[in-house]
Amino acid sequence: MEIKKISDKFFEGGAIIEAKYKDQDLTSLNKKKIINIFEKKGVIIFRGFKIIPNKLTSFTDLFTYRYANDAARRTKMFKNKNIKSVDLGNAEMALHSEASFSPSWPEILWFCCIKAPKKSGFTTLSDGVQFYRKLSTKSKKFFLGKQILYNLVVPFKGDLDVKKYLKNRKKKELKEWILEVPGTFDTKINFKKGFVETKYMTFALSKTRNINQLAFCNHLQAVFGTDPQIIECSLLNGSKIPDLIYREIRKISDETKFSIKWKKNDLCMIDNQRFMHGRSKILEFEKREIINIQTLHANFGFGSSLRANYK
Ligand SMILES: [Fe+2]
Known part of the structure; x- marks a missing residue:
């Protein structure tokens, strides 16, 4: 071939x-x-x-x-x-x-x-393997040791409006639930309205199919505006990702991006x-x-x- x-x-x-x-x-x-x-x-x-x-x-x-x-x-x-x-x-x-x-x-x-x-x-x-290789040692260390926390509201009954749901949902409609994926917690389900609410912690770096390569592969640059399911995104301890690191990410994005x-x-x-x-x-x-x-x-x-x- x-x-x-x-x-x-x-x-x-x-x-x-x-x-x-x-x-x-x-x-x-x-x-x-x-x-x-x-x-x-x-x-x-x-x-x-x-x-x-x-x-x-x-x-x-x-x-x-x-x-x-x-x-x-x-x-x-x-x-x-x-x-x-x-x-x-x-x-x-x-x-x-x-x-x-x-x-x-x-x-x-x-x-x-x-x-x-x-x-x-x-x-x-953008190839996350190439992206990771271009990260500064400081940023590599940052992402190797820190998890990202997403607060999610996920519809499971078709095309439902998350914003409208959050305005109108009642606490008593929520039942304790479990998603059997490591990293999920505080998971609740609303059967009546058709939503699951959960927190999910994950890394910005991923192991790839090749044992020797890590990738910078995540949603950090498109957190808000593209997916209404994401209500909040922060580091696991609740703090924000420093501006300096975001600046570096944007620079590497421009360098690695291919149309x-x-x-x-x-x-x-x-x-x-x-x-x-x-x-x-x-x-x-x-x-x-x-x-x-x-x-x-x-x-x-x-x-x-x-x-x-x-x-
Ligand atoms: Fe996409």
């Missing part, structure tokens, strides 16, 4: 896999090889393959044990509950790892370009526990259509292809 580099901004460069002939089917590719490239590089763009948008899951199924129950705010596409439109609105979106603030953190993100943007609304990517120049029918497979993504502002007349699939759990072991060292 011939691969091309996406960008020098990524550690290992990422991978573009191009179709060898017109209308080549994605499922004709060697699954083991794809897993190996994905685990090593963290991002693959499949280009020039035959894409039938409403049948995309026949390919993503090959790598998925379970899909994420994504925030109901996204519009369901093609009557397939696992294919969604990307985030609503036109504003710029800061780099983030999808749902990295929550106990359900997807392993793989899939973006498929149905209509390529021309001048604006480009998807941005995908989408081509129609591109399919992008992203290691969501290593790469962060975002979006540049969408201009008024831009026509852009990108769909999204989220694999909560992959059906191959974390790092399995790298540890077995198979070709």
